[in-house]
Amino acid sequence: MTPAPLAPHPDRLLPADPETRGIARELYASVADLPIISPHGHTDPSWFAEDAPFPDPATLFIIPDHYIFRMLYSQGVPLEDLGVPRIDGGWTETDTRKIWRRFAENVHLLRGTPSRMWLDYAFHDILGLTERLSAYNADRLYDQIDAQLKRPEFRPRALFERFRIEALATTENPLDDLRHHRAIRSSGWGGKVVTAFRPDNVTDPDHARFRQDVPELGRITGHDVGSWDGYLAALRDRRRYFIEHGGATSTDHGHPTAHTENLSQADAAALYGRVVAGQASADEAERFRGQMLTEMARMSLDDGLVMQIHPGALRGQNPAVSGTFGEAKGDDWPSRTDYVRALKPMLDVFGNERDLTIILFTLDESTYAREIAPLAGHYPALKIGPAWWFHDSPEGMRRFREQVTETAGFYNTVGFNDDTRAFFSIPARHDLSRRIDCGFLARLVAEHRLDRDEAFEVARALAYDLAKAAYKL
Template sequence: MKLQLDPARLFPVDPATREVARGLYNGVAQLPILSPHGHVDPRLLLEDTPFGNPAELFIRYDHYVTRLMHAAGVQLSELGIPDRTGVAATAGPREVWRTFSAHWHLYAGTASGYWLQHAFGEQFGITEQPDADNADALFDRIEATLATDAYRPRALFDQFKIEVLATTDDPMDDLAAHAALAADPSFSGRVLPTFRPDAYLNPATPGFADNVEKLAHWNGTPASSYQGYIEALAGRRRHFVDHGGVSADHGVFQPLAVDLNRSDAATLFEGAMAGTLTDAEQRAFAGHMLLEMARMSVDDGLVMTVHPGVFRNHNTDTFTRFGPDTGHDIPATTTYVDSIRPLLQKYGNDPDFHLVLFAVDETVYSREIAPLAGFYPSVYIGAPWWFLDAPDAVLRFRAAVTETAGFYRSSGFIDDTRAFLSIPARHDMARRLDSAFLARLVREGRVDLASAERISVDLVDTLPRKVFKL
């Protein structure tokens, strides 16, 4: 079957509305990509090593892709994912690609299928759908293309017109890769670290005490000192700011903020280090530290992003055998209004504090996030994320939040990806969908065309620069 990319894909079916959408899209299609939250390893660009093969590039590290094949009965070991127990052999790249090609039909209508078709067509000039018969030929074609200088990571960075790319980094990372990129005169892009302290804030995280000890050693204070712990976190945040960091990200299960006095917090910290806290006490301490991170954001200016509502590693056997980020993270119900109120009581009216709230629970957009962003100067609406960064979900998102908070309380699009080659596909999708949504408002007489043209540019450029202080 042919692989054809419709130039008007994702635009409205009605011809007149489609033409308005086409015009809006043409005004933003070639603007630079701002990616203020993602998970690409900075060493990819520092070392500029060619991508190994199609299976490594499109399948091995993309749990959007692997999870659907697993659901269809394909073992993760057949997809090139190492078995940590040493029991199962790992399939080779060509075999993985053959398995993927034979299951390509699974991705029809999915966001992953859309992004992959974009990459195959736009970046590799592929004109036929993968299948069992053409798998080897497509593998050879992509592999040969990847071996050329034009497809090395830095060349693609420029080809994709990426201006800013944020990574996600451990608080104790020395950020040497970021420093080297910033000092390299041959690299013109901005690759920014993001402070991700979850494993250092939640006592329920395996290895919490060890992580705190690393902080204490760096800070030159006893691991048992709550004051030293707070000072060390603030110091590591300054390290990120000094290396160009603009945000701190928090991947919590629920966005709980708890306002404890210093004495109570210190007592819980001691229990956390000793491993004696109850589940409720662990949640209380983690909630207190979320509020402390907000306080530190007010002090140091890092944008605070909150990504809640995901039950990580839902299947114990898969986690034991293959580790995290292997496709079995599942969305859960999220609530913000009561749980985050202590944080907003203290810092919500500070216009210099930027708090970006995300969700994978669609019901929370119109019920809680949009109303919060429609009042508090600090609160911005995070873009559709993870399970919701898909065409219909993005349109539902716009409909859910715009009537309450408008366009200018949102963050702009965020790709949130490890898959480097999917970045332009994801941003192009968002630009098309926002053009489609605005075109409908124009045709319904709710927004004039000149305003829609301005909004479409602001969603791509002005808002991410403002919200993430770029």
């Protein structure tokens, strides 16, 4: 069988209308090669500390990528067949060539998805493949990719530079010793890799590790976390540690809702006492999470860390998956999320602070025009994060721009972040975002709603300037 060619079209994702497409081409050409600011993501810092070769194609592209195996699982492919490890140590396929073949047999399931576009970019633009993956050429392409990954120019640091990454943030929890970040900083390599402070495991009473990690937080900081004051002091210490040893410029909070509280310190201390004693009700756990968002904002005003709030993900929805394979295995869902009322207690205290940046994300697109854009279009402390997770897609990005721009403008947004674990997808994701934004701006120019010179300025801002400024990178 003759393999189908892999040749992504140079005008992909640009508008179909010839006049608008011409404008979009010019705009895209002006930003296509700008450096990448990747201010929030989940890549492994050990890659850049150790600079070891990436493993085989299946371990790199399939086993860790819930975007891919989620789709295959929906069509009846067992996760064990794709090498996803079980938390009980039970059988899962370890022959990476077999895993790759299984994926190749089902790669057609990704047609029309952003995952397909990211993979096409990685295979063609990064790895130099000229054939579309299929069951018929799976072994040959496996060998071709495997050989590429063994070459020095495909090691993490070389790719970091080839991708024109100017700065990249990973994400660690407060107990992490940041050894890999320290190793990167002492290695003499010039790549900028920083950490971000993600405290959910010690601020969310419903987190699976809360009961064991809060005492450990006290142990490593030397503070008495049995008291509210000691607990807050321990968190401040770890934030300083992340700034000093990992170059952190941001925090990240993945709460189930955007609920905030503004309790008196006496009431907060009493609530904390019930939480650490394991006596808090579900309502009290939610109130505690809300109070901790306010406390994190207070600390950010002191230490300058940018605050990100990623609410609204129902995680581990399918117990047959989460109970067998653990967290982040594709069984997560967007949920309806309130922002205006939920954030008011925190915004009453900190919303008007010009020296504080709080970046809001959402999985509930119905809130863009109704809540998030009006909020960010008013409060100096608020900015809007880009289309995230399920909406990190061409149509999701277009909907985002269409719904937030009229009320919040461009400059209350923060450009793009890729929020990915998949290193090879970073340039693909940024390229996709730049193409969609240039198409949106081209339409405004074609409709005489934006002058051409302004469109070029905005295109650069969305691709580079806004993320760099918002995240202090």
